[in-house]
Amino acid sequence: MVKSIFVPLNGVDGDRTALSVARTIAQSFGAKVSGVHVRLDVNSALAMVTRETSWRAEREENERSTNARAAFDQAFGTKESAAMNAHWHEIVGLPLYEYAFHGRMHDLIVVARERQLPEYTAEILMRTGRPVLIAPPRATETIGESVLLAWNNSPESARALTAAMPMLLKTKKVLIACIPQPLDDEQETQQSLDELRDVL
DSSP states (O other): OOOEEEEEOOSSTHHHHHHHHHHHHHHHHTOEEEEEEEEEOHHHHTTTSOHHHHHHHHHHHHHHHHHHHHHHHHHSOHHHHHHHTEEEEEEEEOHHHHHHHHHTTSSEEEEOOOSSOOHHHHHHHHHSOSOEEEOOSSOOSOOSSEEEEEOOSSHHHHHHHHHHHHHHTTOSEEEEEOOOOTTSOHHHHHHHHHHHHHHO
8 A cells, every 4th residue: 555655856957747646646545745945054065175166066056945835735735735734855964874774664665767866866766665756757647557577487586566556457458578597497476476466
């Protein structure tokens, strides 16, 4: 069951799509959404640089914060935010640490797709232990109706299956993709695929 969705917001265009995806999933599960922007503590992070550089960085942080909040407000208006149990949070700190720390408290994390994924996305993937959904480039009316499930009969793919099960239960079609490794037992691999189909 998905009861809580975490959306890190970085003040980029992709935030709007990530929030749209989170909104669609939240409506499907009756889940709450937490939109979180981590505002970099410029004074601490840039202690050894010039005043001009610090001023420029502060201006950029203000712009990112404003953009992130505007995206959240567009996705969840004031009245709608309360009705859907959506909440905005701004935290001052280091994005690499804060997003991973707070992401652990939620059932699902939805991150924006950017041309180059920011460093904190890798931290979220590796350090939260939570399922992470990277939003598509453009918002869609539906999400997750057709799913590709990568399987290699390993403990990691079994954990991924468990994490994805709430979403899989709401899909219309699941396609299983298995690419056996040279040393894998062919009969064992086929048996695992047969059992996986039965489970699904």
